[in-house]
Amino acid sequence: MIEALVKNIVRGEIRSIARGISWVENETAQKETLIDRLFEYTGKAIVVGITGPPGSGKSSLLDRLIERERKQKKKVAVLAIDPTSPFTGGAILGDRLRMQKHATDPNVFIRSMASRGHLGGVSGATADAVKVLDAAGFDIIFIETIGVGQTEIEVMNIVDLVLLVLVPGLGDEIQALKAGVMEIGDIFVVNKSDRADADRLKAEIEYVLHLKAPNDQAEQNPVFMTSATENTGIDELEEGIFEFLKKMENSGRLQQRRRRRLTQELRKIFTAKVEAYVHEFLQTGQKLNHWIDQIIQKETAPYQLVNKKVNQVLKELQNT
Amino acid sequence: MGKKIRILIAKPGLDGHDRGAKYVARALKEAGYEVIYTGIRQSPEAIAKTAVQEDVDFVGLSLLSGAHNELFPEVVRLLRQQGADNIIVFGGGVIPQEDIPYLNEQGVEAIFTPGTPIQKVIEFIELNKERAQH
Numbered sequence: 142m143i144e145a146l147v148k149n150i151v152r153g154e155i156r157s158i159a160r161g162i163s164w165v166e167n168e169t170a171q172k173e174t175l176i177d178r179l180f181e182y183t184g185k186a187i188v189v190g191i192t193g194p195p196g197s198g199k200s201s202l203l204d205r206l207i208e209r210e211r212k213q214k215k216k217v218a219v220l221a222i223d224p225t226s227p228f229t230g231g232a233i234l235g236d237r238l239r240m241q242k243h244a245t246d247p248n249v250f251i252r253s254m255a256s257r258g259h260l261g262g263v264s265g266a267t268a269d270a271v272k273v274l275d276a277a278g279f280d281i282i283f284i285e286t287i288g289v290g291q292t293e294i295e296v297m298n299i300v301d302l303v304l305l306v307l308v309p310g311l312g313d314e315i316q317a318l319k320a321g322v323m324e325i326g327d328i329f330v331v332n333k334s335d336r337a338d339a340d341r342l343k344a345e346i347e348y349v350l351h352l353k354a355p356n357d358q359a360e361q362n363p364v365f366m367t368s369a370t371e372n373t374g375i376d377e378l379e380e381g382i383f384e385f386l387k388k389m390e391n392s393g394r395l396q397q398r399r400r401r402r403l404t405q406e407l408r409k410i411f412t413a414k415v416e417a418y419v420h421e422f423l424q425t426g427q428k429l430n431h432w433i434d435q436i437i438q439k440e441t442a443p444y445q446l447v448n449k450k451v452n453q454v455l456k457e458l459q460n461t
Numbered sequence: 462m463g464k465k466i467r468i469l470i471a472k473p474g475l476d477g478h479d480r481g482a483k484y485v486a487r488a489l490k491e492a493g494y495e496v497i498y499t500g501i502r503q504s505p506e507a508i509a510k511t512a513v514q515e516d517v518d519f520v521g522l523s524l525l526s527g528a529h530n531e532l533f534p535e536v537v538r539l540l541r542q543q544g545a546d547n548i549i550v551f552g553g554g555v556i557p558q559e560d561i562p563y564l565n566e567q568g569v570e571a572i573f574t575p576g577t578p579i580q581k582v583i584e585f586i587e588l589n590k591e592r593a594q595h
């Protein structure tokens with residue numbers, strides 16, 4: 142079954158791609174095998190993240206970018222992430238509403254993902270979902286994060302390049318953003334540029350960016366003005382994305398970033414595995430309860446006890 | 462993490478009355494499902510393709526223009542054509558009682574008319590979710 146799925150994903154069969162992403166999302170038992178099998182087919186797609194505050198027009202902008210990519214006959218995939226309610230576990234995934242005109246285009250694949258409790262602006266399965274799409278032969282993969290505030294910067298660990306979309310009227314928020322998402326943007330977009338104050342926002346962003354790299358003109362991040370609804374500035378932005386990518390490729394930064402991404406991913410998988418093991422270790426028997434009793438009765442102290450037990454865990458791990 | 466039930470709520474046809482669809486979408490979210498909402502005036506083709514890409518378990522169609530006898534079965538047909546025969550289709554909106562047997566026959570498994578408590582929809586989903594995941 143898995144062989145067939147791999148084969149069908151690689152030849153770009155839509156239903157199999159969709160099923161593959163579900164496997165990854167649902168942490169199906171064969172997920173790891175699937176990703177490992179697909180891995181040799183990955184590495185060809187360009188992965189672009191789109192992030193920014195809620196209501197900045199990320200989906201509408203993306204809709205326009207898809208249009209441009211399709212004009213160049215590229216195969217486009219989108220992963221659009223929306224938050225899961227921490228109370229009910231449910232989610233309304235509405236990003237694709239703005240991109241629905243592409244729904245019947247066989248070369249556009251749009252998938253909504255719920256964050257499922259994962260913090261950081263993407264879902265825990267996003268990185269693996271990218272691999273499925275990459276193996277399926279999409280030329281460009283866009284990841285739209287949930288509307289972010291200051292700390293949702295995880296998308297930078299998944300993509301080649303980050304578009305940060307801002308809009309006029311955020312007031313002093315740009316000040317607050319400086320420390321967080323402002324730092325992960327490669328390309329800055331002032332969307333809704335038809336609004337008053339758009340120029341001022343652009344100037345502010347450029348000022349902040351100038352502080353970041355005061356002497357290096359080449360290193361400076363470009364700022365584009367767009368209006369997704371009026372369809373202006375999109376061509377320039379699209380060209381800007383590929384120019385930036387080319388620059389990154391020439392300077393070796395793209396390869397560097399991809400390597401760093403893989404490093405982070407490996408770390409994450411490793412940590413998750415060990416964590417799962419620790420979890421299981423703690424679950425078995427009445428260990429945890431017993432220890433808590435000991436600590437409450439002051440027979441031992443937290444660090445003292447844990448340090449002793451960690452060795453035991455590590456020893457057991459070695460035998461597996 | 463385990464499997465989550467995913468439901469596409471879609472409005473085929475030309476009427477713009479999306480209050481019902483939005484209400485159901487929100488209520489199903491509150492019930493813990495992942496709901497994909499695509500907005501008004503979707504063609505059956507767009508709905509079927511969206512359902513496949515999103516790998517949903519259910520498609521809920523809402524229509525108030527009277528074209529349900531044409532558009533609802535068309536969505537079912539297109540889903541089957543794409544091999545997505547696990548997806549269960551239900552509908553809602555202003556639908557006369559006498560049309561319901563025909564729609565059932567065409568593969569629209571349940572019709573929820575105005576005034577149906579949302580609990581009925583949730584019961585339907587819970588009752589059929591195993592089958593949708595085949």
